[in-house]
Amino acid sequence: MSVTIAITGKGGVGKTTIAALMVQCLVRLGETPVLAVDADSNANLHEALGVSYDASIGGIREEALQHARDLVGVSKQEFLDLRVQEALVEQAGYDLIVMGRPEGPGCYCYANNVLRDVIQRLAGSYRHLVVDNEAGLEHLSRRTLLKVDTLCIVSDCSVRGIRTARRVAALVEEMGTPVAARGLIVNRVPEGVLPPVVRAEVEASGLPLLATVPADDSVAAMDAGGMAVGDIPADAPARQVVNALVAEMLRAAQGGRA
Template identity: 40%
Template sequence: MPFSIAIAGKGGTGKTTLSALLVRTLTEAGTRPLLAVDADPNSTLAEALGVEAGRSLAEIREQGSAPEGSPASGIGRVRAVEDEVQRAITEAEGFDLITMGRPEGPRCYCAVNNLLRKSLNDLSHNYAAVVMDNEAGMEHLSRRTTNDVDVLLVVMNPALPSIRAAERILELSRQLPVHIARRVALLNRAGSQKLAEAVEGPLSGLKAERLPDVPQDERVESAGAVGQNVFRLGDDSPALAAVRRLVGMLLPPNSIAGTA
């Protein structure tokens, strides 16, 4: 089984940035093969990683649900979906990327969804680690489009709304139909001591392990503003340095990092 990290948090807290920084750090640590999963329908992980996204699993599902002309089951159908999923993978230097797209809408995609879930499950077994960038509502986890996760990483900013959102996400995570082995939370864009003190109370009440903060980083901010990917950040980026330190705390002992 791959070691899987799912990133969640209120909109705009830095989920995609941290997912991409984690992918970069794991890649550099030699964690291979590594799969990045964009599970946010407003997919931006590909851009943050500097690659072109392939077709999303949602597009495959929509096509697969076409009522006329296509067989709904059978070995041919299974193979066709598996092939489509394989083709949807973007292969990059050190990691692969797959994009989930929108979770199912009002139409019933049960048959093809089951096939997709199975293909994704089979696919993930080929990887040592999986990093999944989620939307705040964690729709894909709720609908069980994805598998169980080893670490749920909830991202916050030093502001009350994102901490309240983290509380709700952690609460929701306990009701999800997926098993989550470990829940951690961290402050991203940390910097203002005064602000940090104001949110310290609610932070200490969080039902999750608190990881060290990731600082506000001018380089990350300007890279984000011009759509530049995290692989172009210099080694002197404080946020990158913080994520490099974090990785050791996220991975299990006898870490898979560096065991390529």
């Protein structure tokens, strides 16, 4: 059974970079195959991974609607299944599928339903799913993910950011989203040390602190230059912290299966 890691949080906190680093770490550890899911309508996980894509779930949905009358001898579901397989970006150790942005009003519900069906159909072929969610709880609220093994709520290193993460966790609880474990990742922490006021807010949140990812010049340079996480050195502090977190998640998952 596949293990699903979902990354969420407010916009601009570095969710996509962390998701891409997690994918790379899982591949390096041989925990393959991995399915990377860009569930953000404003797709950019492919850029962080250094790949391109030709089709998205949103685009496939539009295509199916436009050509529904032309599908002779092929059901809409068969057409979707075929196009989804073609939309998978296949890389060494992982595949990428992109949600994309559907056109027209009232399309997101259907596109989310398609994404949920796609993930459900594909999940059995992968050891791990890493899902980069858009800012907010759109996909969690619409139950796009039928289960989440670890929900990583990413925040910047600020009291306001931690409070936002706390609200995200509360909303997840209210929605009854099936989450086995959840925790907080504080990103871009100066020198890797939480200021006392931020640490106090983390403790008050009641969320387990999964990791404090230090502010890292190599990551900042990657973001500024539009480069991929592959350009981040192996010994970069941010990469090392994410690698350690992934290793801990794997140990916890193996313990749960024992």
